[in-house]
Amino acid sequence: MSAPSSYEMNLFSFKGKTRILHLSWIAFFISFVVWFNHAPLMAMIREDLGLTKQQVTAILILNVALTIPARVIIGMFVDKFGPRVVYSALLFISSFLCFFFALADSFETMALARFLMGFVGAGFVIGIRLISEWYPAKTVGLAEGIYGGWGNFGSAAAALTLPTVAYLFGGDDGWRYAIGSTGLLALVYSFVFYINARDTPQGATYFKPNKAGAMEISSKQDMLLYVIMKAPMFLTLALLAWKLGPQNLKILAPATVLAIYIGLFAVFLYQVYHIFKVNEGHLKQGMDPLQQYKFKQVAILNLAYLVTFGSELAVVSMLPLFFMDTFGLTPLMAGMVASSFAFMNLLARPSGGYFSDKFGRKTSLMVLLVGLAVGYLVMSQITADWAVPVAVLACMCCSFFVQAGEGAVFATVPLIKRRMTGQIAGMVGAYGNIGAVCFLTVFSFVAPQIFFMVIGGSAVIVFLLVAVFMEEPAGEIAEILPDGTIEMIKVG
Known part of the structure; x- marks a missing residue:
């Protein structure tokens, strides 16, 4: 079986599938604390580094920019390598990006760190696959809801606690210690998760896609719809570049924005080509019903x-x-x-x-x-x-x-x-x-x-x-x- 047959939901247990649920929502919770650790501290950060309003806005935008492609990429990694390895790696890498952001001493360094930290926002999709492996259809909705709802509360928890943490450390660097503490939390939990989590119940099979890099599609009509649904991801990234460009926040130079547009268009064309290559064979031969x-x-x-x-x-x-x-x-x-x-x-x-x-x-x-x-x-x-x-x-x-x-x-x-x-x-x-x-x-x-x-x-x-x-x-x-x-x- 691919999931336990029991339909009970005992949240006070830390065994079996409930253990996986708790491990997962805590991982998601920490990833959201890390992702939004800057928001409640922006006033301190702005004062310490003397940031302008435009620079603060740019940091907020950069925080979500990478998350759009990252969720797609992480989804592919999860299907290929399994949630246990991918979630542990995501938290481990994100901890060092946290330290990088905490040590930033200029707007340019901080902007780069914040852009890279958008990657941790992709953690959500990992638990979706993991929970689905452990819970049957009859209770998977509730389990996924608990995972998403309790984990999503990490952003509110960051807002409620990190200003106090920064105050306790005190001084101009209080915000740095608060940010760094969330990185340390992610680092420690990456090992906790790796040691305790399992991709599937004992004896179950973890199914993987036949090919990587694009989703397998069942018909030519579906492939066209897939390409159409891919386009907004690139258009949104282009919109973010426009916001950062000379017409708006004036953070990026005109040549840089143009280069981003060209790069996004080239990547989109490659994605279309790759979608075709992944699906070419079985669409010609006909997919098994x-x-x-x-x-x-x-x-x-x-x-x-x-x-x-x-x-x-x-x-x-x-x-x-x-x-x-x-x-x-x-x-x-x-x-x-x-x-x-x-x-x-x-x-x-x-x-x-x-x-x-x-x-x-x-x-x-x-x-x-x-x-x-x-x-x-x-x-x-x-x-x-x-x-x-x-x-x-x-x-x-x-x-x-x-x-x-x-x-x-x-x-x-x-x-x-x-x-x-x-x-x-x-x-x-x-x-x-x-x-x-x-x-x-x-x-x-x-x-x-x-x-x-x-x-x-x-x-x-x-x-x-x-x-x-x-x-x-x-x-x-x-x-x-x-x-x-x-x-x-x-x-x-």
């Missing part, structure tokens, strides 16, 4: 994660300022009030996974998208005439549907094609970052009320796509064992 899957399922989940996690990242970035400007709150109070949006992760994301397990993947996702759209419509109506507690309640209700929707998306990801779960999770996860960049770009041109309405309208469009094109995972998917025999894995 047992091995086929529908790529439209992946495409729909990409877009669903774009409007769920993408909107969460965008809203969390602008919400403190929105509360300051709308209600005249102090920065500290506005930050505390706005944090209510992220805090819902602890409950909401597992709830989305549970609803998917209980009521069906498609139905749950559709209901949550409707709730998300209504939630953002309500937020678009917030004005200074509202009572602050009512506005906070509206934000929390909206965030529940947003984060539960994220849980519903990743309750479906492991049920499409087991041996490519890492690659699928990587692509879906990358679309979350694409959504954040797109929505924040919209925000830079319009009022907050229009910004919220744009997200709500996008959710309505995705709802219609889910309703028309998404299929409920059902029956079994086939995987071929190394000896050539076929194993059927239940997904519905």
